[in-house]
Amino acid sequence: xxxxxxxxxxxxxxxxxxxxxxxxxxxxxxxxxxxxxxxxxxxxxxxxxxxxxxxxxxxxxxxxxxxxxxxxxxxxxxxxxxxxxxxxxxxxxxxxxxxxxxxxxx
Amino acid sequence: xxxxxxxxxxxxxxxxxxxxxxxxxxxxxxxxxxxxxxxxxxxxxxxxxxxxxxxxxxxxxxxxxxxxxxxxxxxxxxxxxxxxxxxxxxxxxxxxxxxxxxxxxx
Numbered sequence: 001x002x003x004x005x006x007x008x009x010x011x012x013x014x015x016x017x018x019x020x021x022x023x024x025x026x027x028x029x030x031x032x033x034x035x036x037x038x039x040x041x042x043x044x045x046x047x048x049x050x051x052x053x054x055x056x057x058x059x060x061x062x063x064x065x066x067x068x069x070x071x072x073x074x075x076x077x078x079x080x081x082x083x084x085x086x087x088x089x090x091x092x093x094x095x096x097x098x099x100x101x102x103x104x105x106x
Numbered sequence: 107x108x109x110x111x112x113x114x115x116x117x118x119x120x121x122x123x124x125x126x127x128x129x130x131x132x133x134x135x136x137x138x139x140x141x142x143x144x145x146x147x148x149x150x151x152x153x154x155x156x157x158x159x160x161x162x163x164x165x166x167x168x169x170x171x172x173x174x175x176x177x178x179x180x181x182x183x184x185x186x187x188x189x190x191x192x193x194x195x196x197x198x199x200x201x202x203x204x205x206x207x208x209x210x211x212x
Contacts, residue, residue, distance in 0.1 A: 017174035068123035081211050088207075101194075105187050
């Protein structure tokens with residue numbers, strides 16, 4: 001459950017620029033600001049079902065973008081490489097310059 | 107002119123999964139395989155103008171995706187950091203392991 005939420009949050013982070021303002025609003029309120037479906041439907045004056053459907057469709061769109069572009073998957077792979085590099089470099093005090101360059105990469 | 111083509115090629119590389127099969131076909135033939143608009147229009151039995159319009163619209167879509175996702179821009183920034191790291195590491199023979207990890211990152 002929590003893992004699912006984390007994944008949606010990451011996907012939202014990567015692909016939100018491809019969503020409509022309405023989709024972004026619903027997703028932000030539901031996933032980032034932890035509003036309930038009922039609260040969201042009240043503030044936009046639409047049915048709870050409409051909000052629910054919109055959010056489910058948006059999640060499917062995010063997964064579709066991820067299937068096509070794999071930004072999240074590549075991000076994780078890069079992150080692992082950066083972690084590997086960081087571990088190796090931490091053993092060498094003279095490598096502090098490199099660590100600061102790596103920070104930029106992250 | 108050549109620079110423009112290179113940019114379109116990169117953008118196509120990053121975002122082709124978001125295009126329709128027809129858009130992909132035209133772009134591949136025009137930009138990668140160097141067919142003329144006339145040749146493409148003949149092989150799909152459509153007007154030269156239709157091919158031209160489709161390619162121009164697709165280019166605009168690619169630029170729009172780049173504005174939103176900036177994959178090409180971030181790719182260039184990461185590439186510069188990797189080059190920087192590589193230059194520093196090449197001065198240290200003991201750093202061969204790191205260089206192989208960096209190769210993966212590229």
